[in-house]
Amino acid sequence: MRTTAVSRNAPRAGRTAFTAAAARAAHLLVDAEPVIFSDTLAAPLLGDQAEELLAYHRMHTTHPVLAGARAEAVCRSRFAEGRLTRSNSGIDQYVILGAGLDSFAYRSTSRRFRVFEVDLPATQAVKRELLAAAGVAEPASVTFVPVDFEAEPVRERLVQCGLDPFRPVFVSWLGVTMYLTRPAIAATLTDLGGLAPGSEIVADHLLPAELRDAAGNAYAAAVGPVAAEQGEPWHTFLSPTAMSELLRAAGFEVVEQAGQRQSVPPRLWRRTDALQPAALTTLTHARIPQPAGIPGH
Known part of the structure; x- marks a missing residue:
């Protein structure tokens, strides 16, 4: 069995996007309740790659790499969308950096948000073809x-x-x-630091080996070399402290940081399937503070 559930026939521009979407789709197909995150459009957006990509998860449900990919994908999506959609934020502009096959804009029943999907042109072209093939309209x-x-x-x-x-x-x-150099991460955060006060960000990053647990290191050892072989090497590993420093230097204040275990309610880890939290990544939620004397959101 290959260690990543992504076909070599998948469009090169969308290889990582397909891997993540397959993990979100497979969660609803092979994992037991409770559901951590329900992405009902992930499978349709896989197009003619769906059968092959999802077969890996069906045939090897308990494989630690595939289960780890599912846990990572659904935890980060739930964490980000939960903070986005809370009713008291007042924010109605949503930017998805590296949008890939993210389906929020197409499955959300809320018309509150104007969504800006940011990605490489080739990846966006593939996504729009897949949306059309699946009969999913692009909302205005x-x-x-x-x-x-x-x-x-x-x-x-x-x-x-x-x-x-x-x-x-x-x-x-x-x-x-993880696919960018540290200077590129810092430059992007500094650029985003020029957004309006009250703006928020949720970003994830891979932990360095010394901060990962056995499951996290096993996942990295299996997946990292394959990612490099496929032309998408991991360049950057950050501790939570290092990510906080980059954000503060860019003008953000850190609101919270969470690993997989802390990113979702504890009840969701009372499971009978193969999903288990690993110390592999950290999610950081930060905001641009309001100037003194101006109420925040």
């Missing part, structure tokens, strides 16, 4: 923003595409930072 509330994080300023491109720079924004940045 979605804007595709083509950006190369290593080379282009994100905030400028967002404003060019219609984002209101004078109102707060919620940003999710999931499953991306």
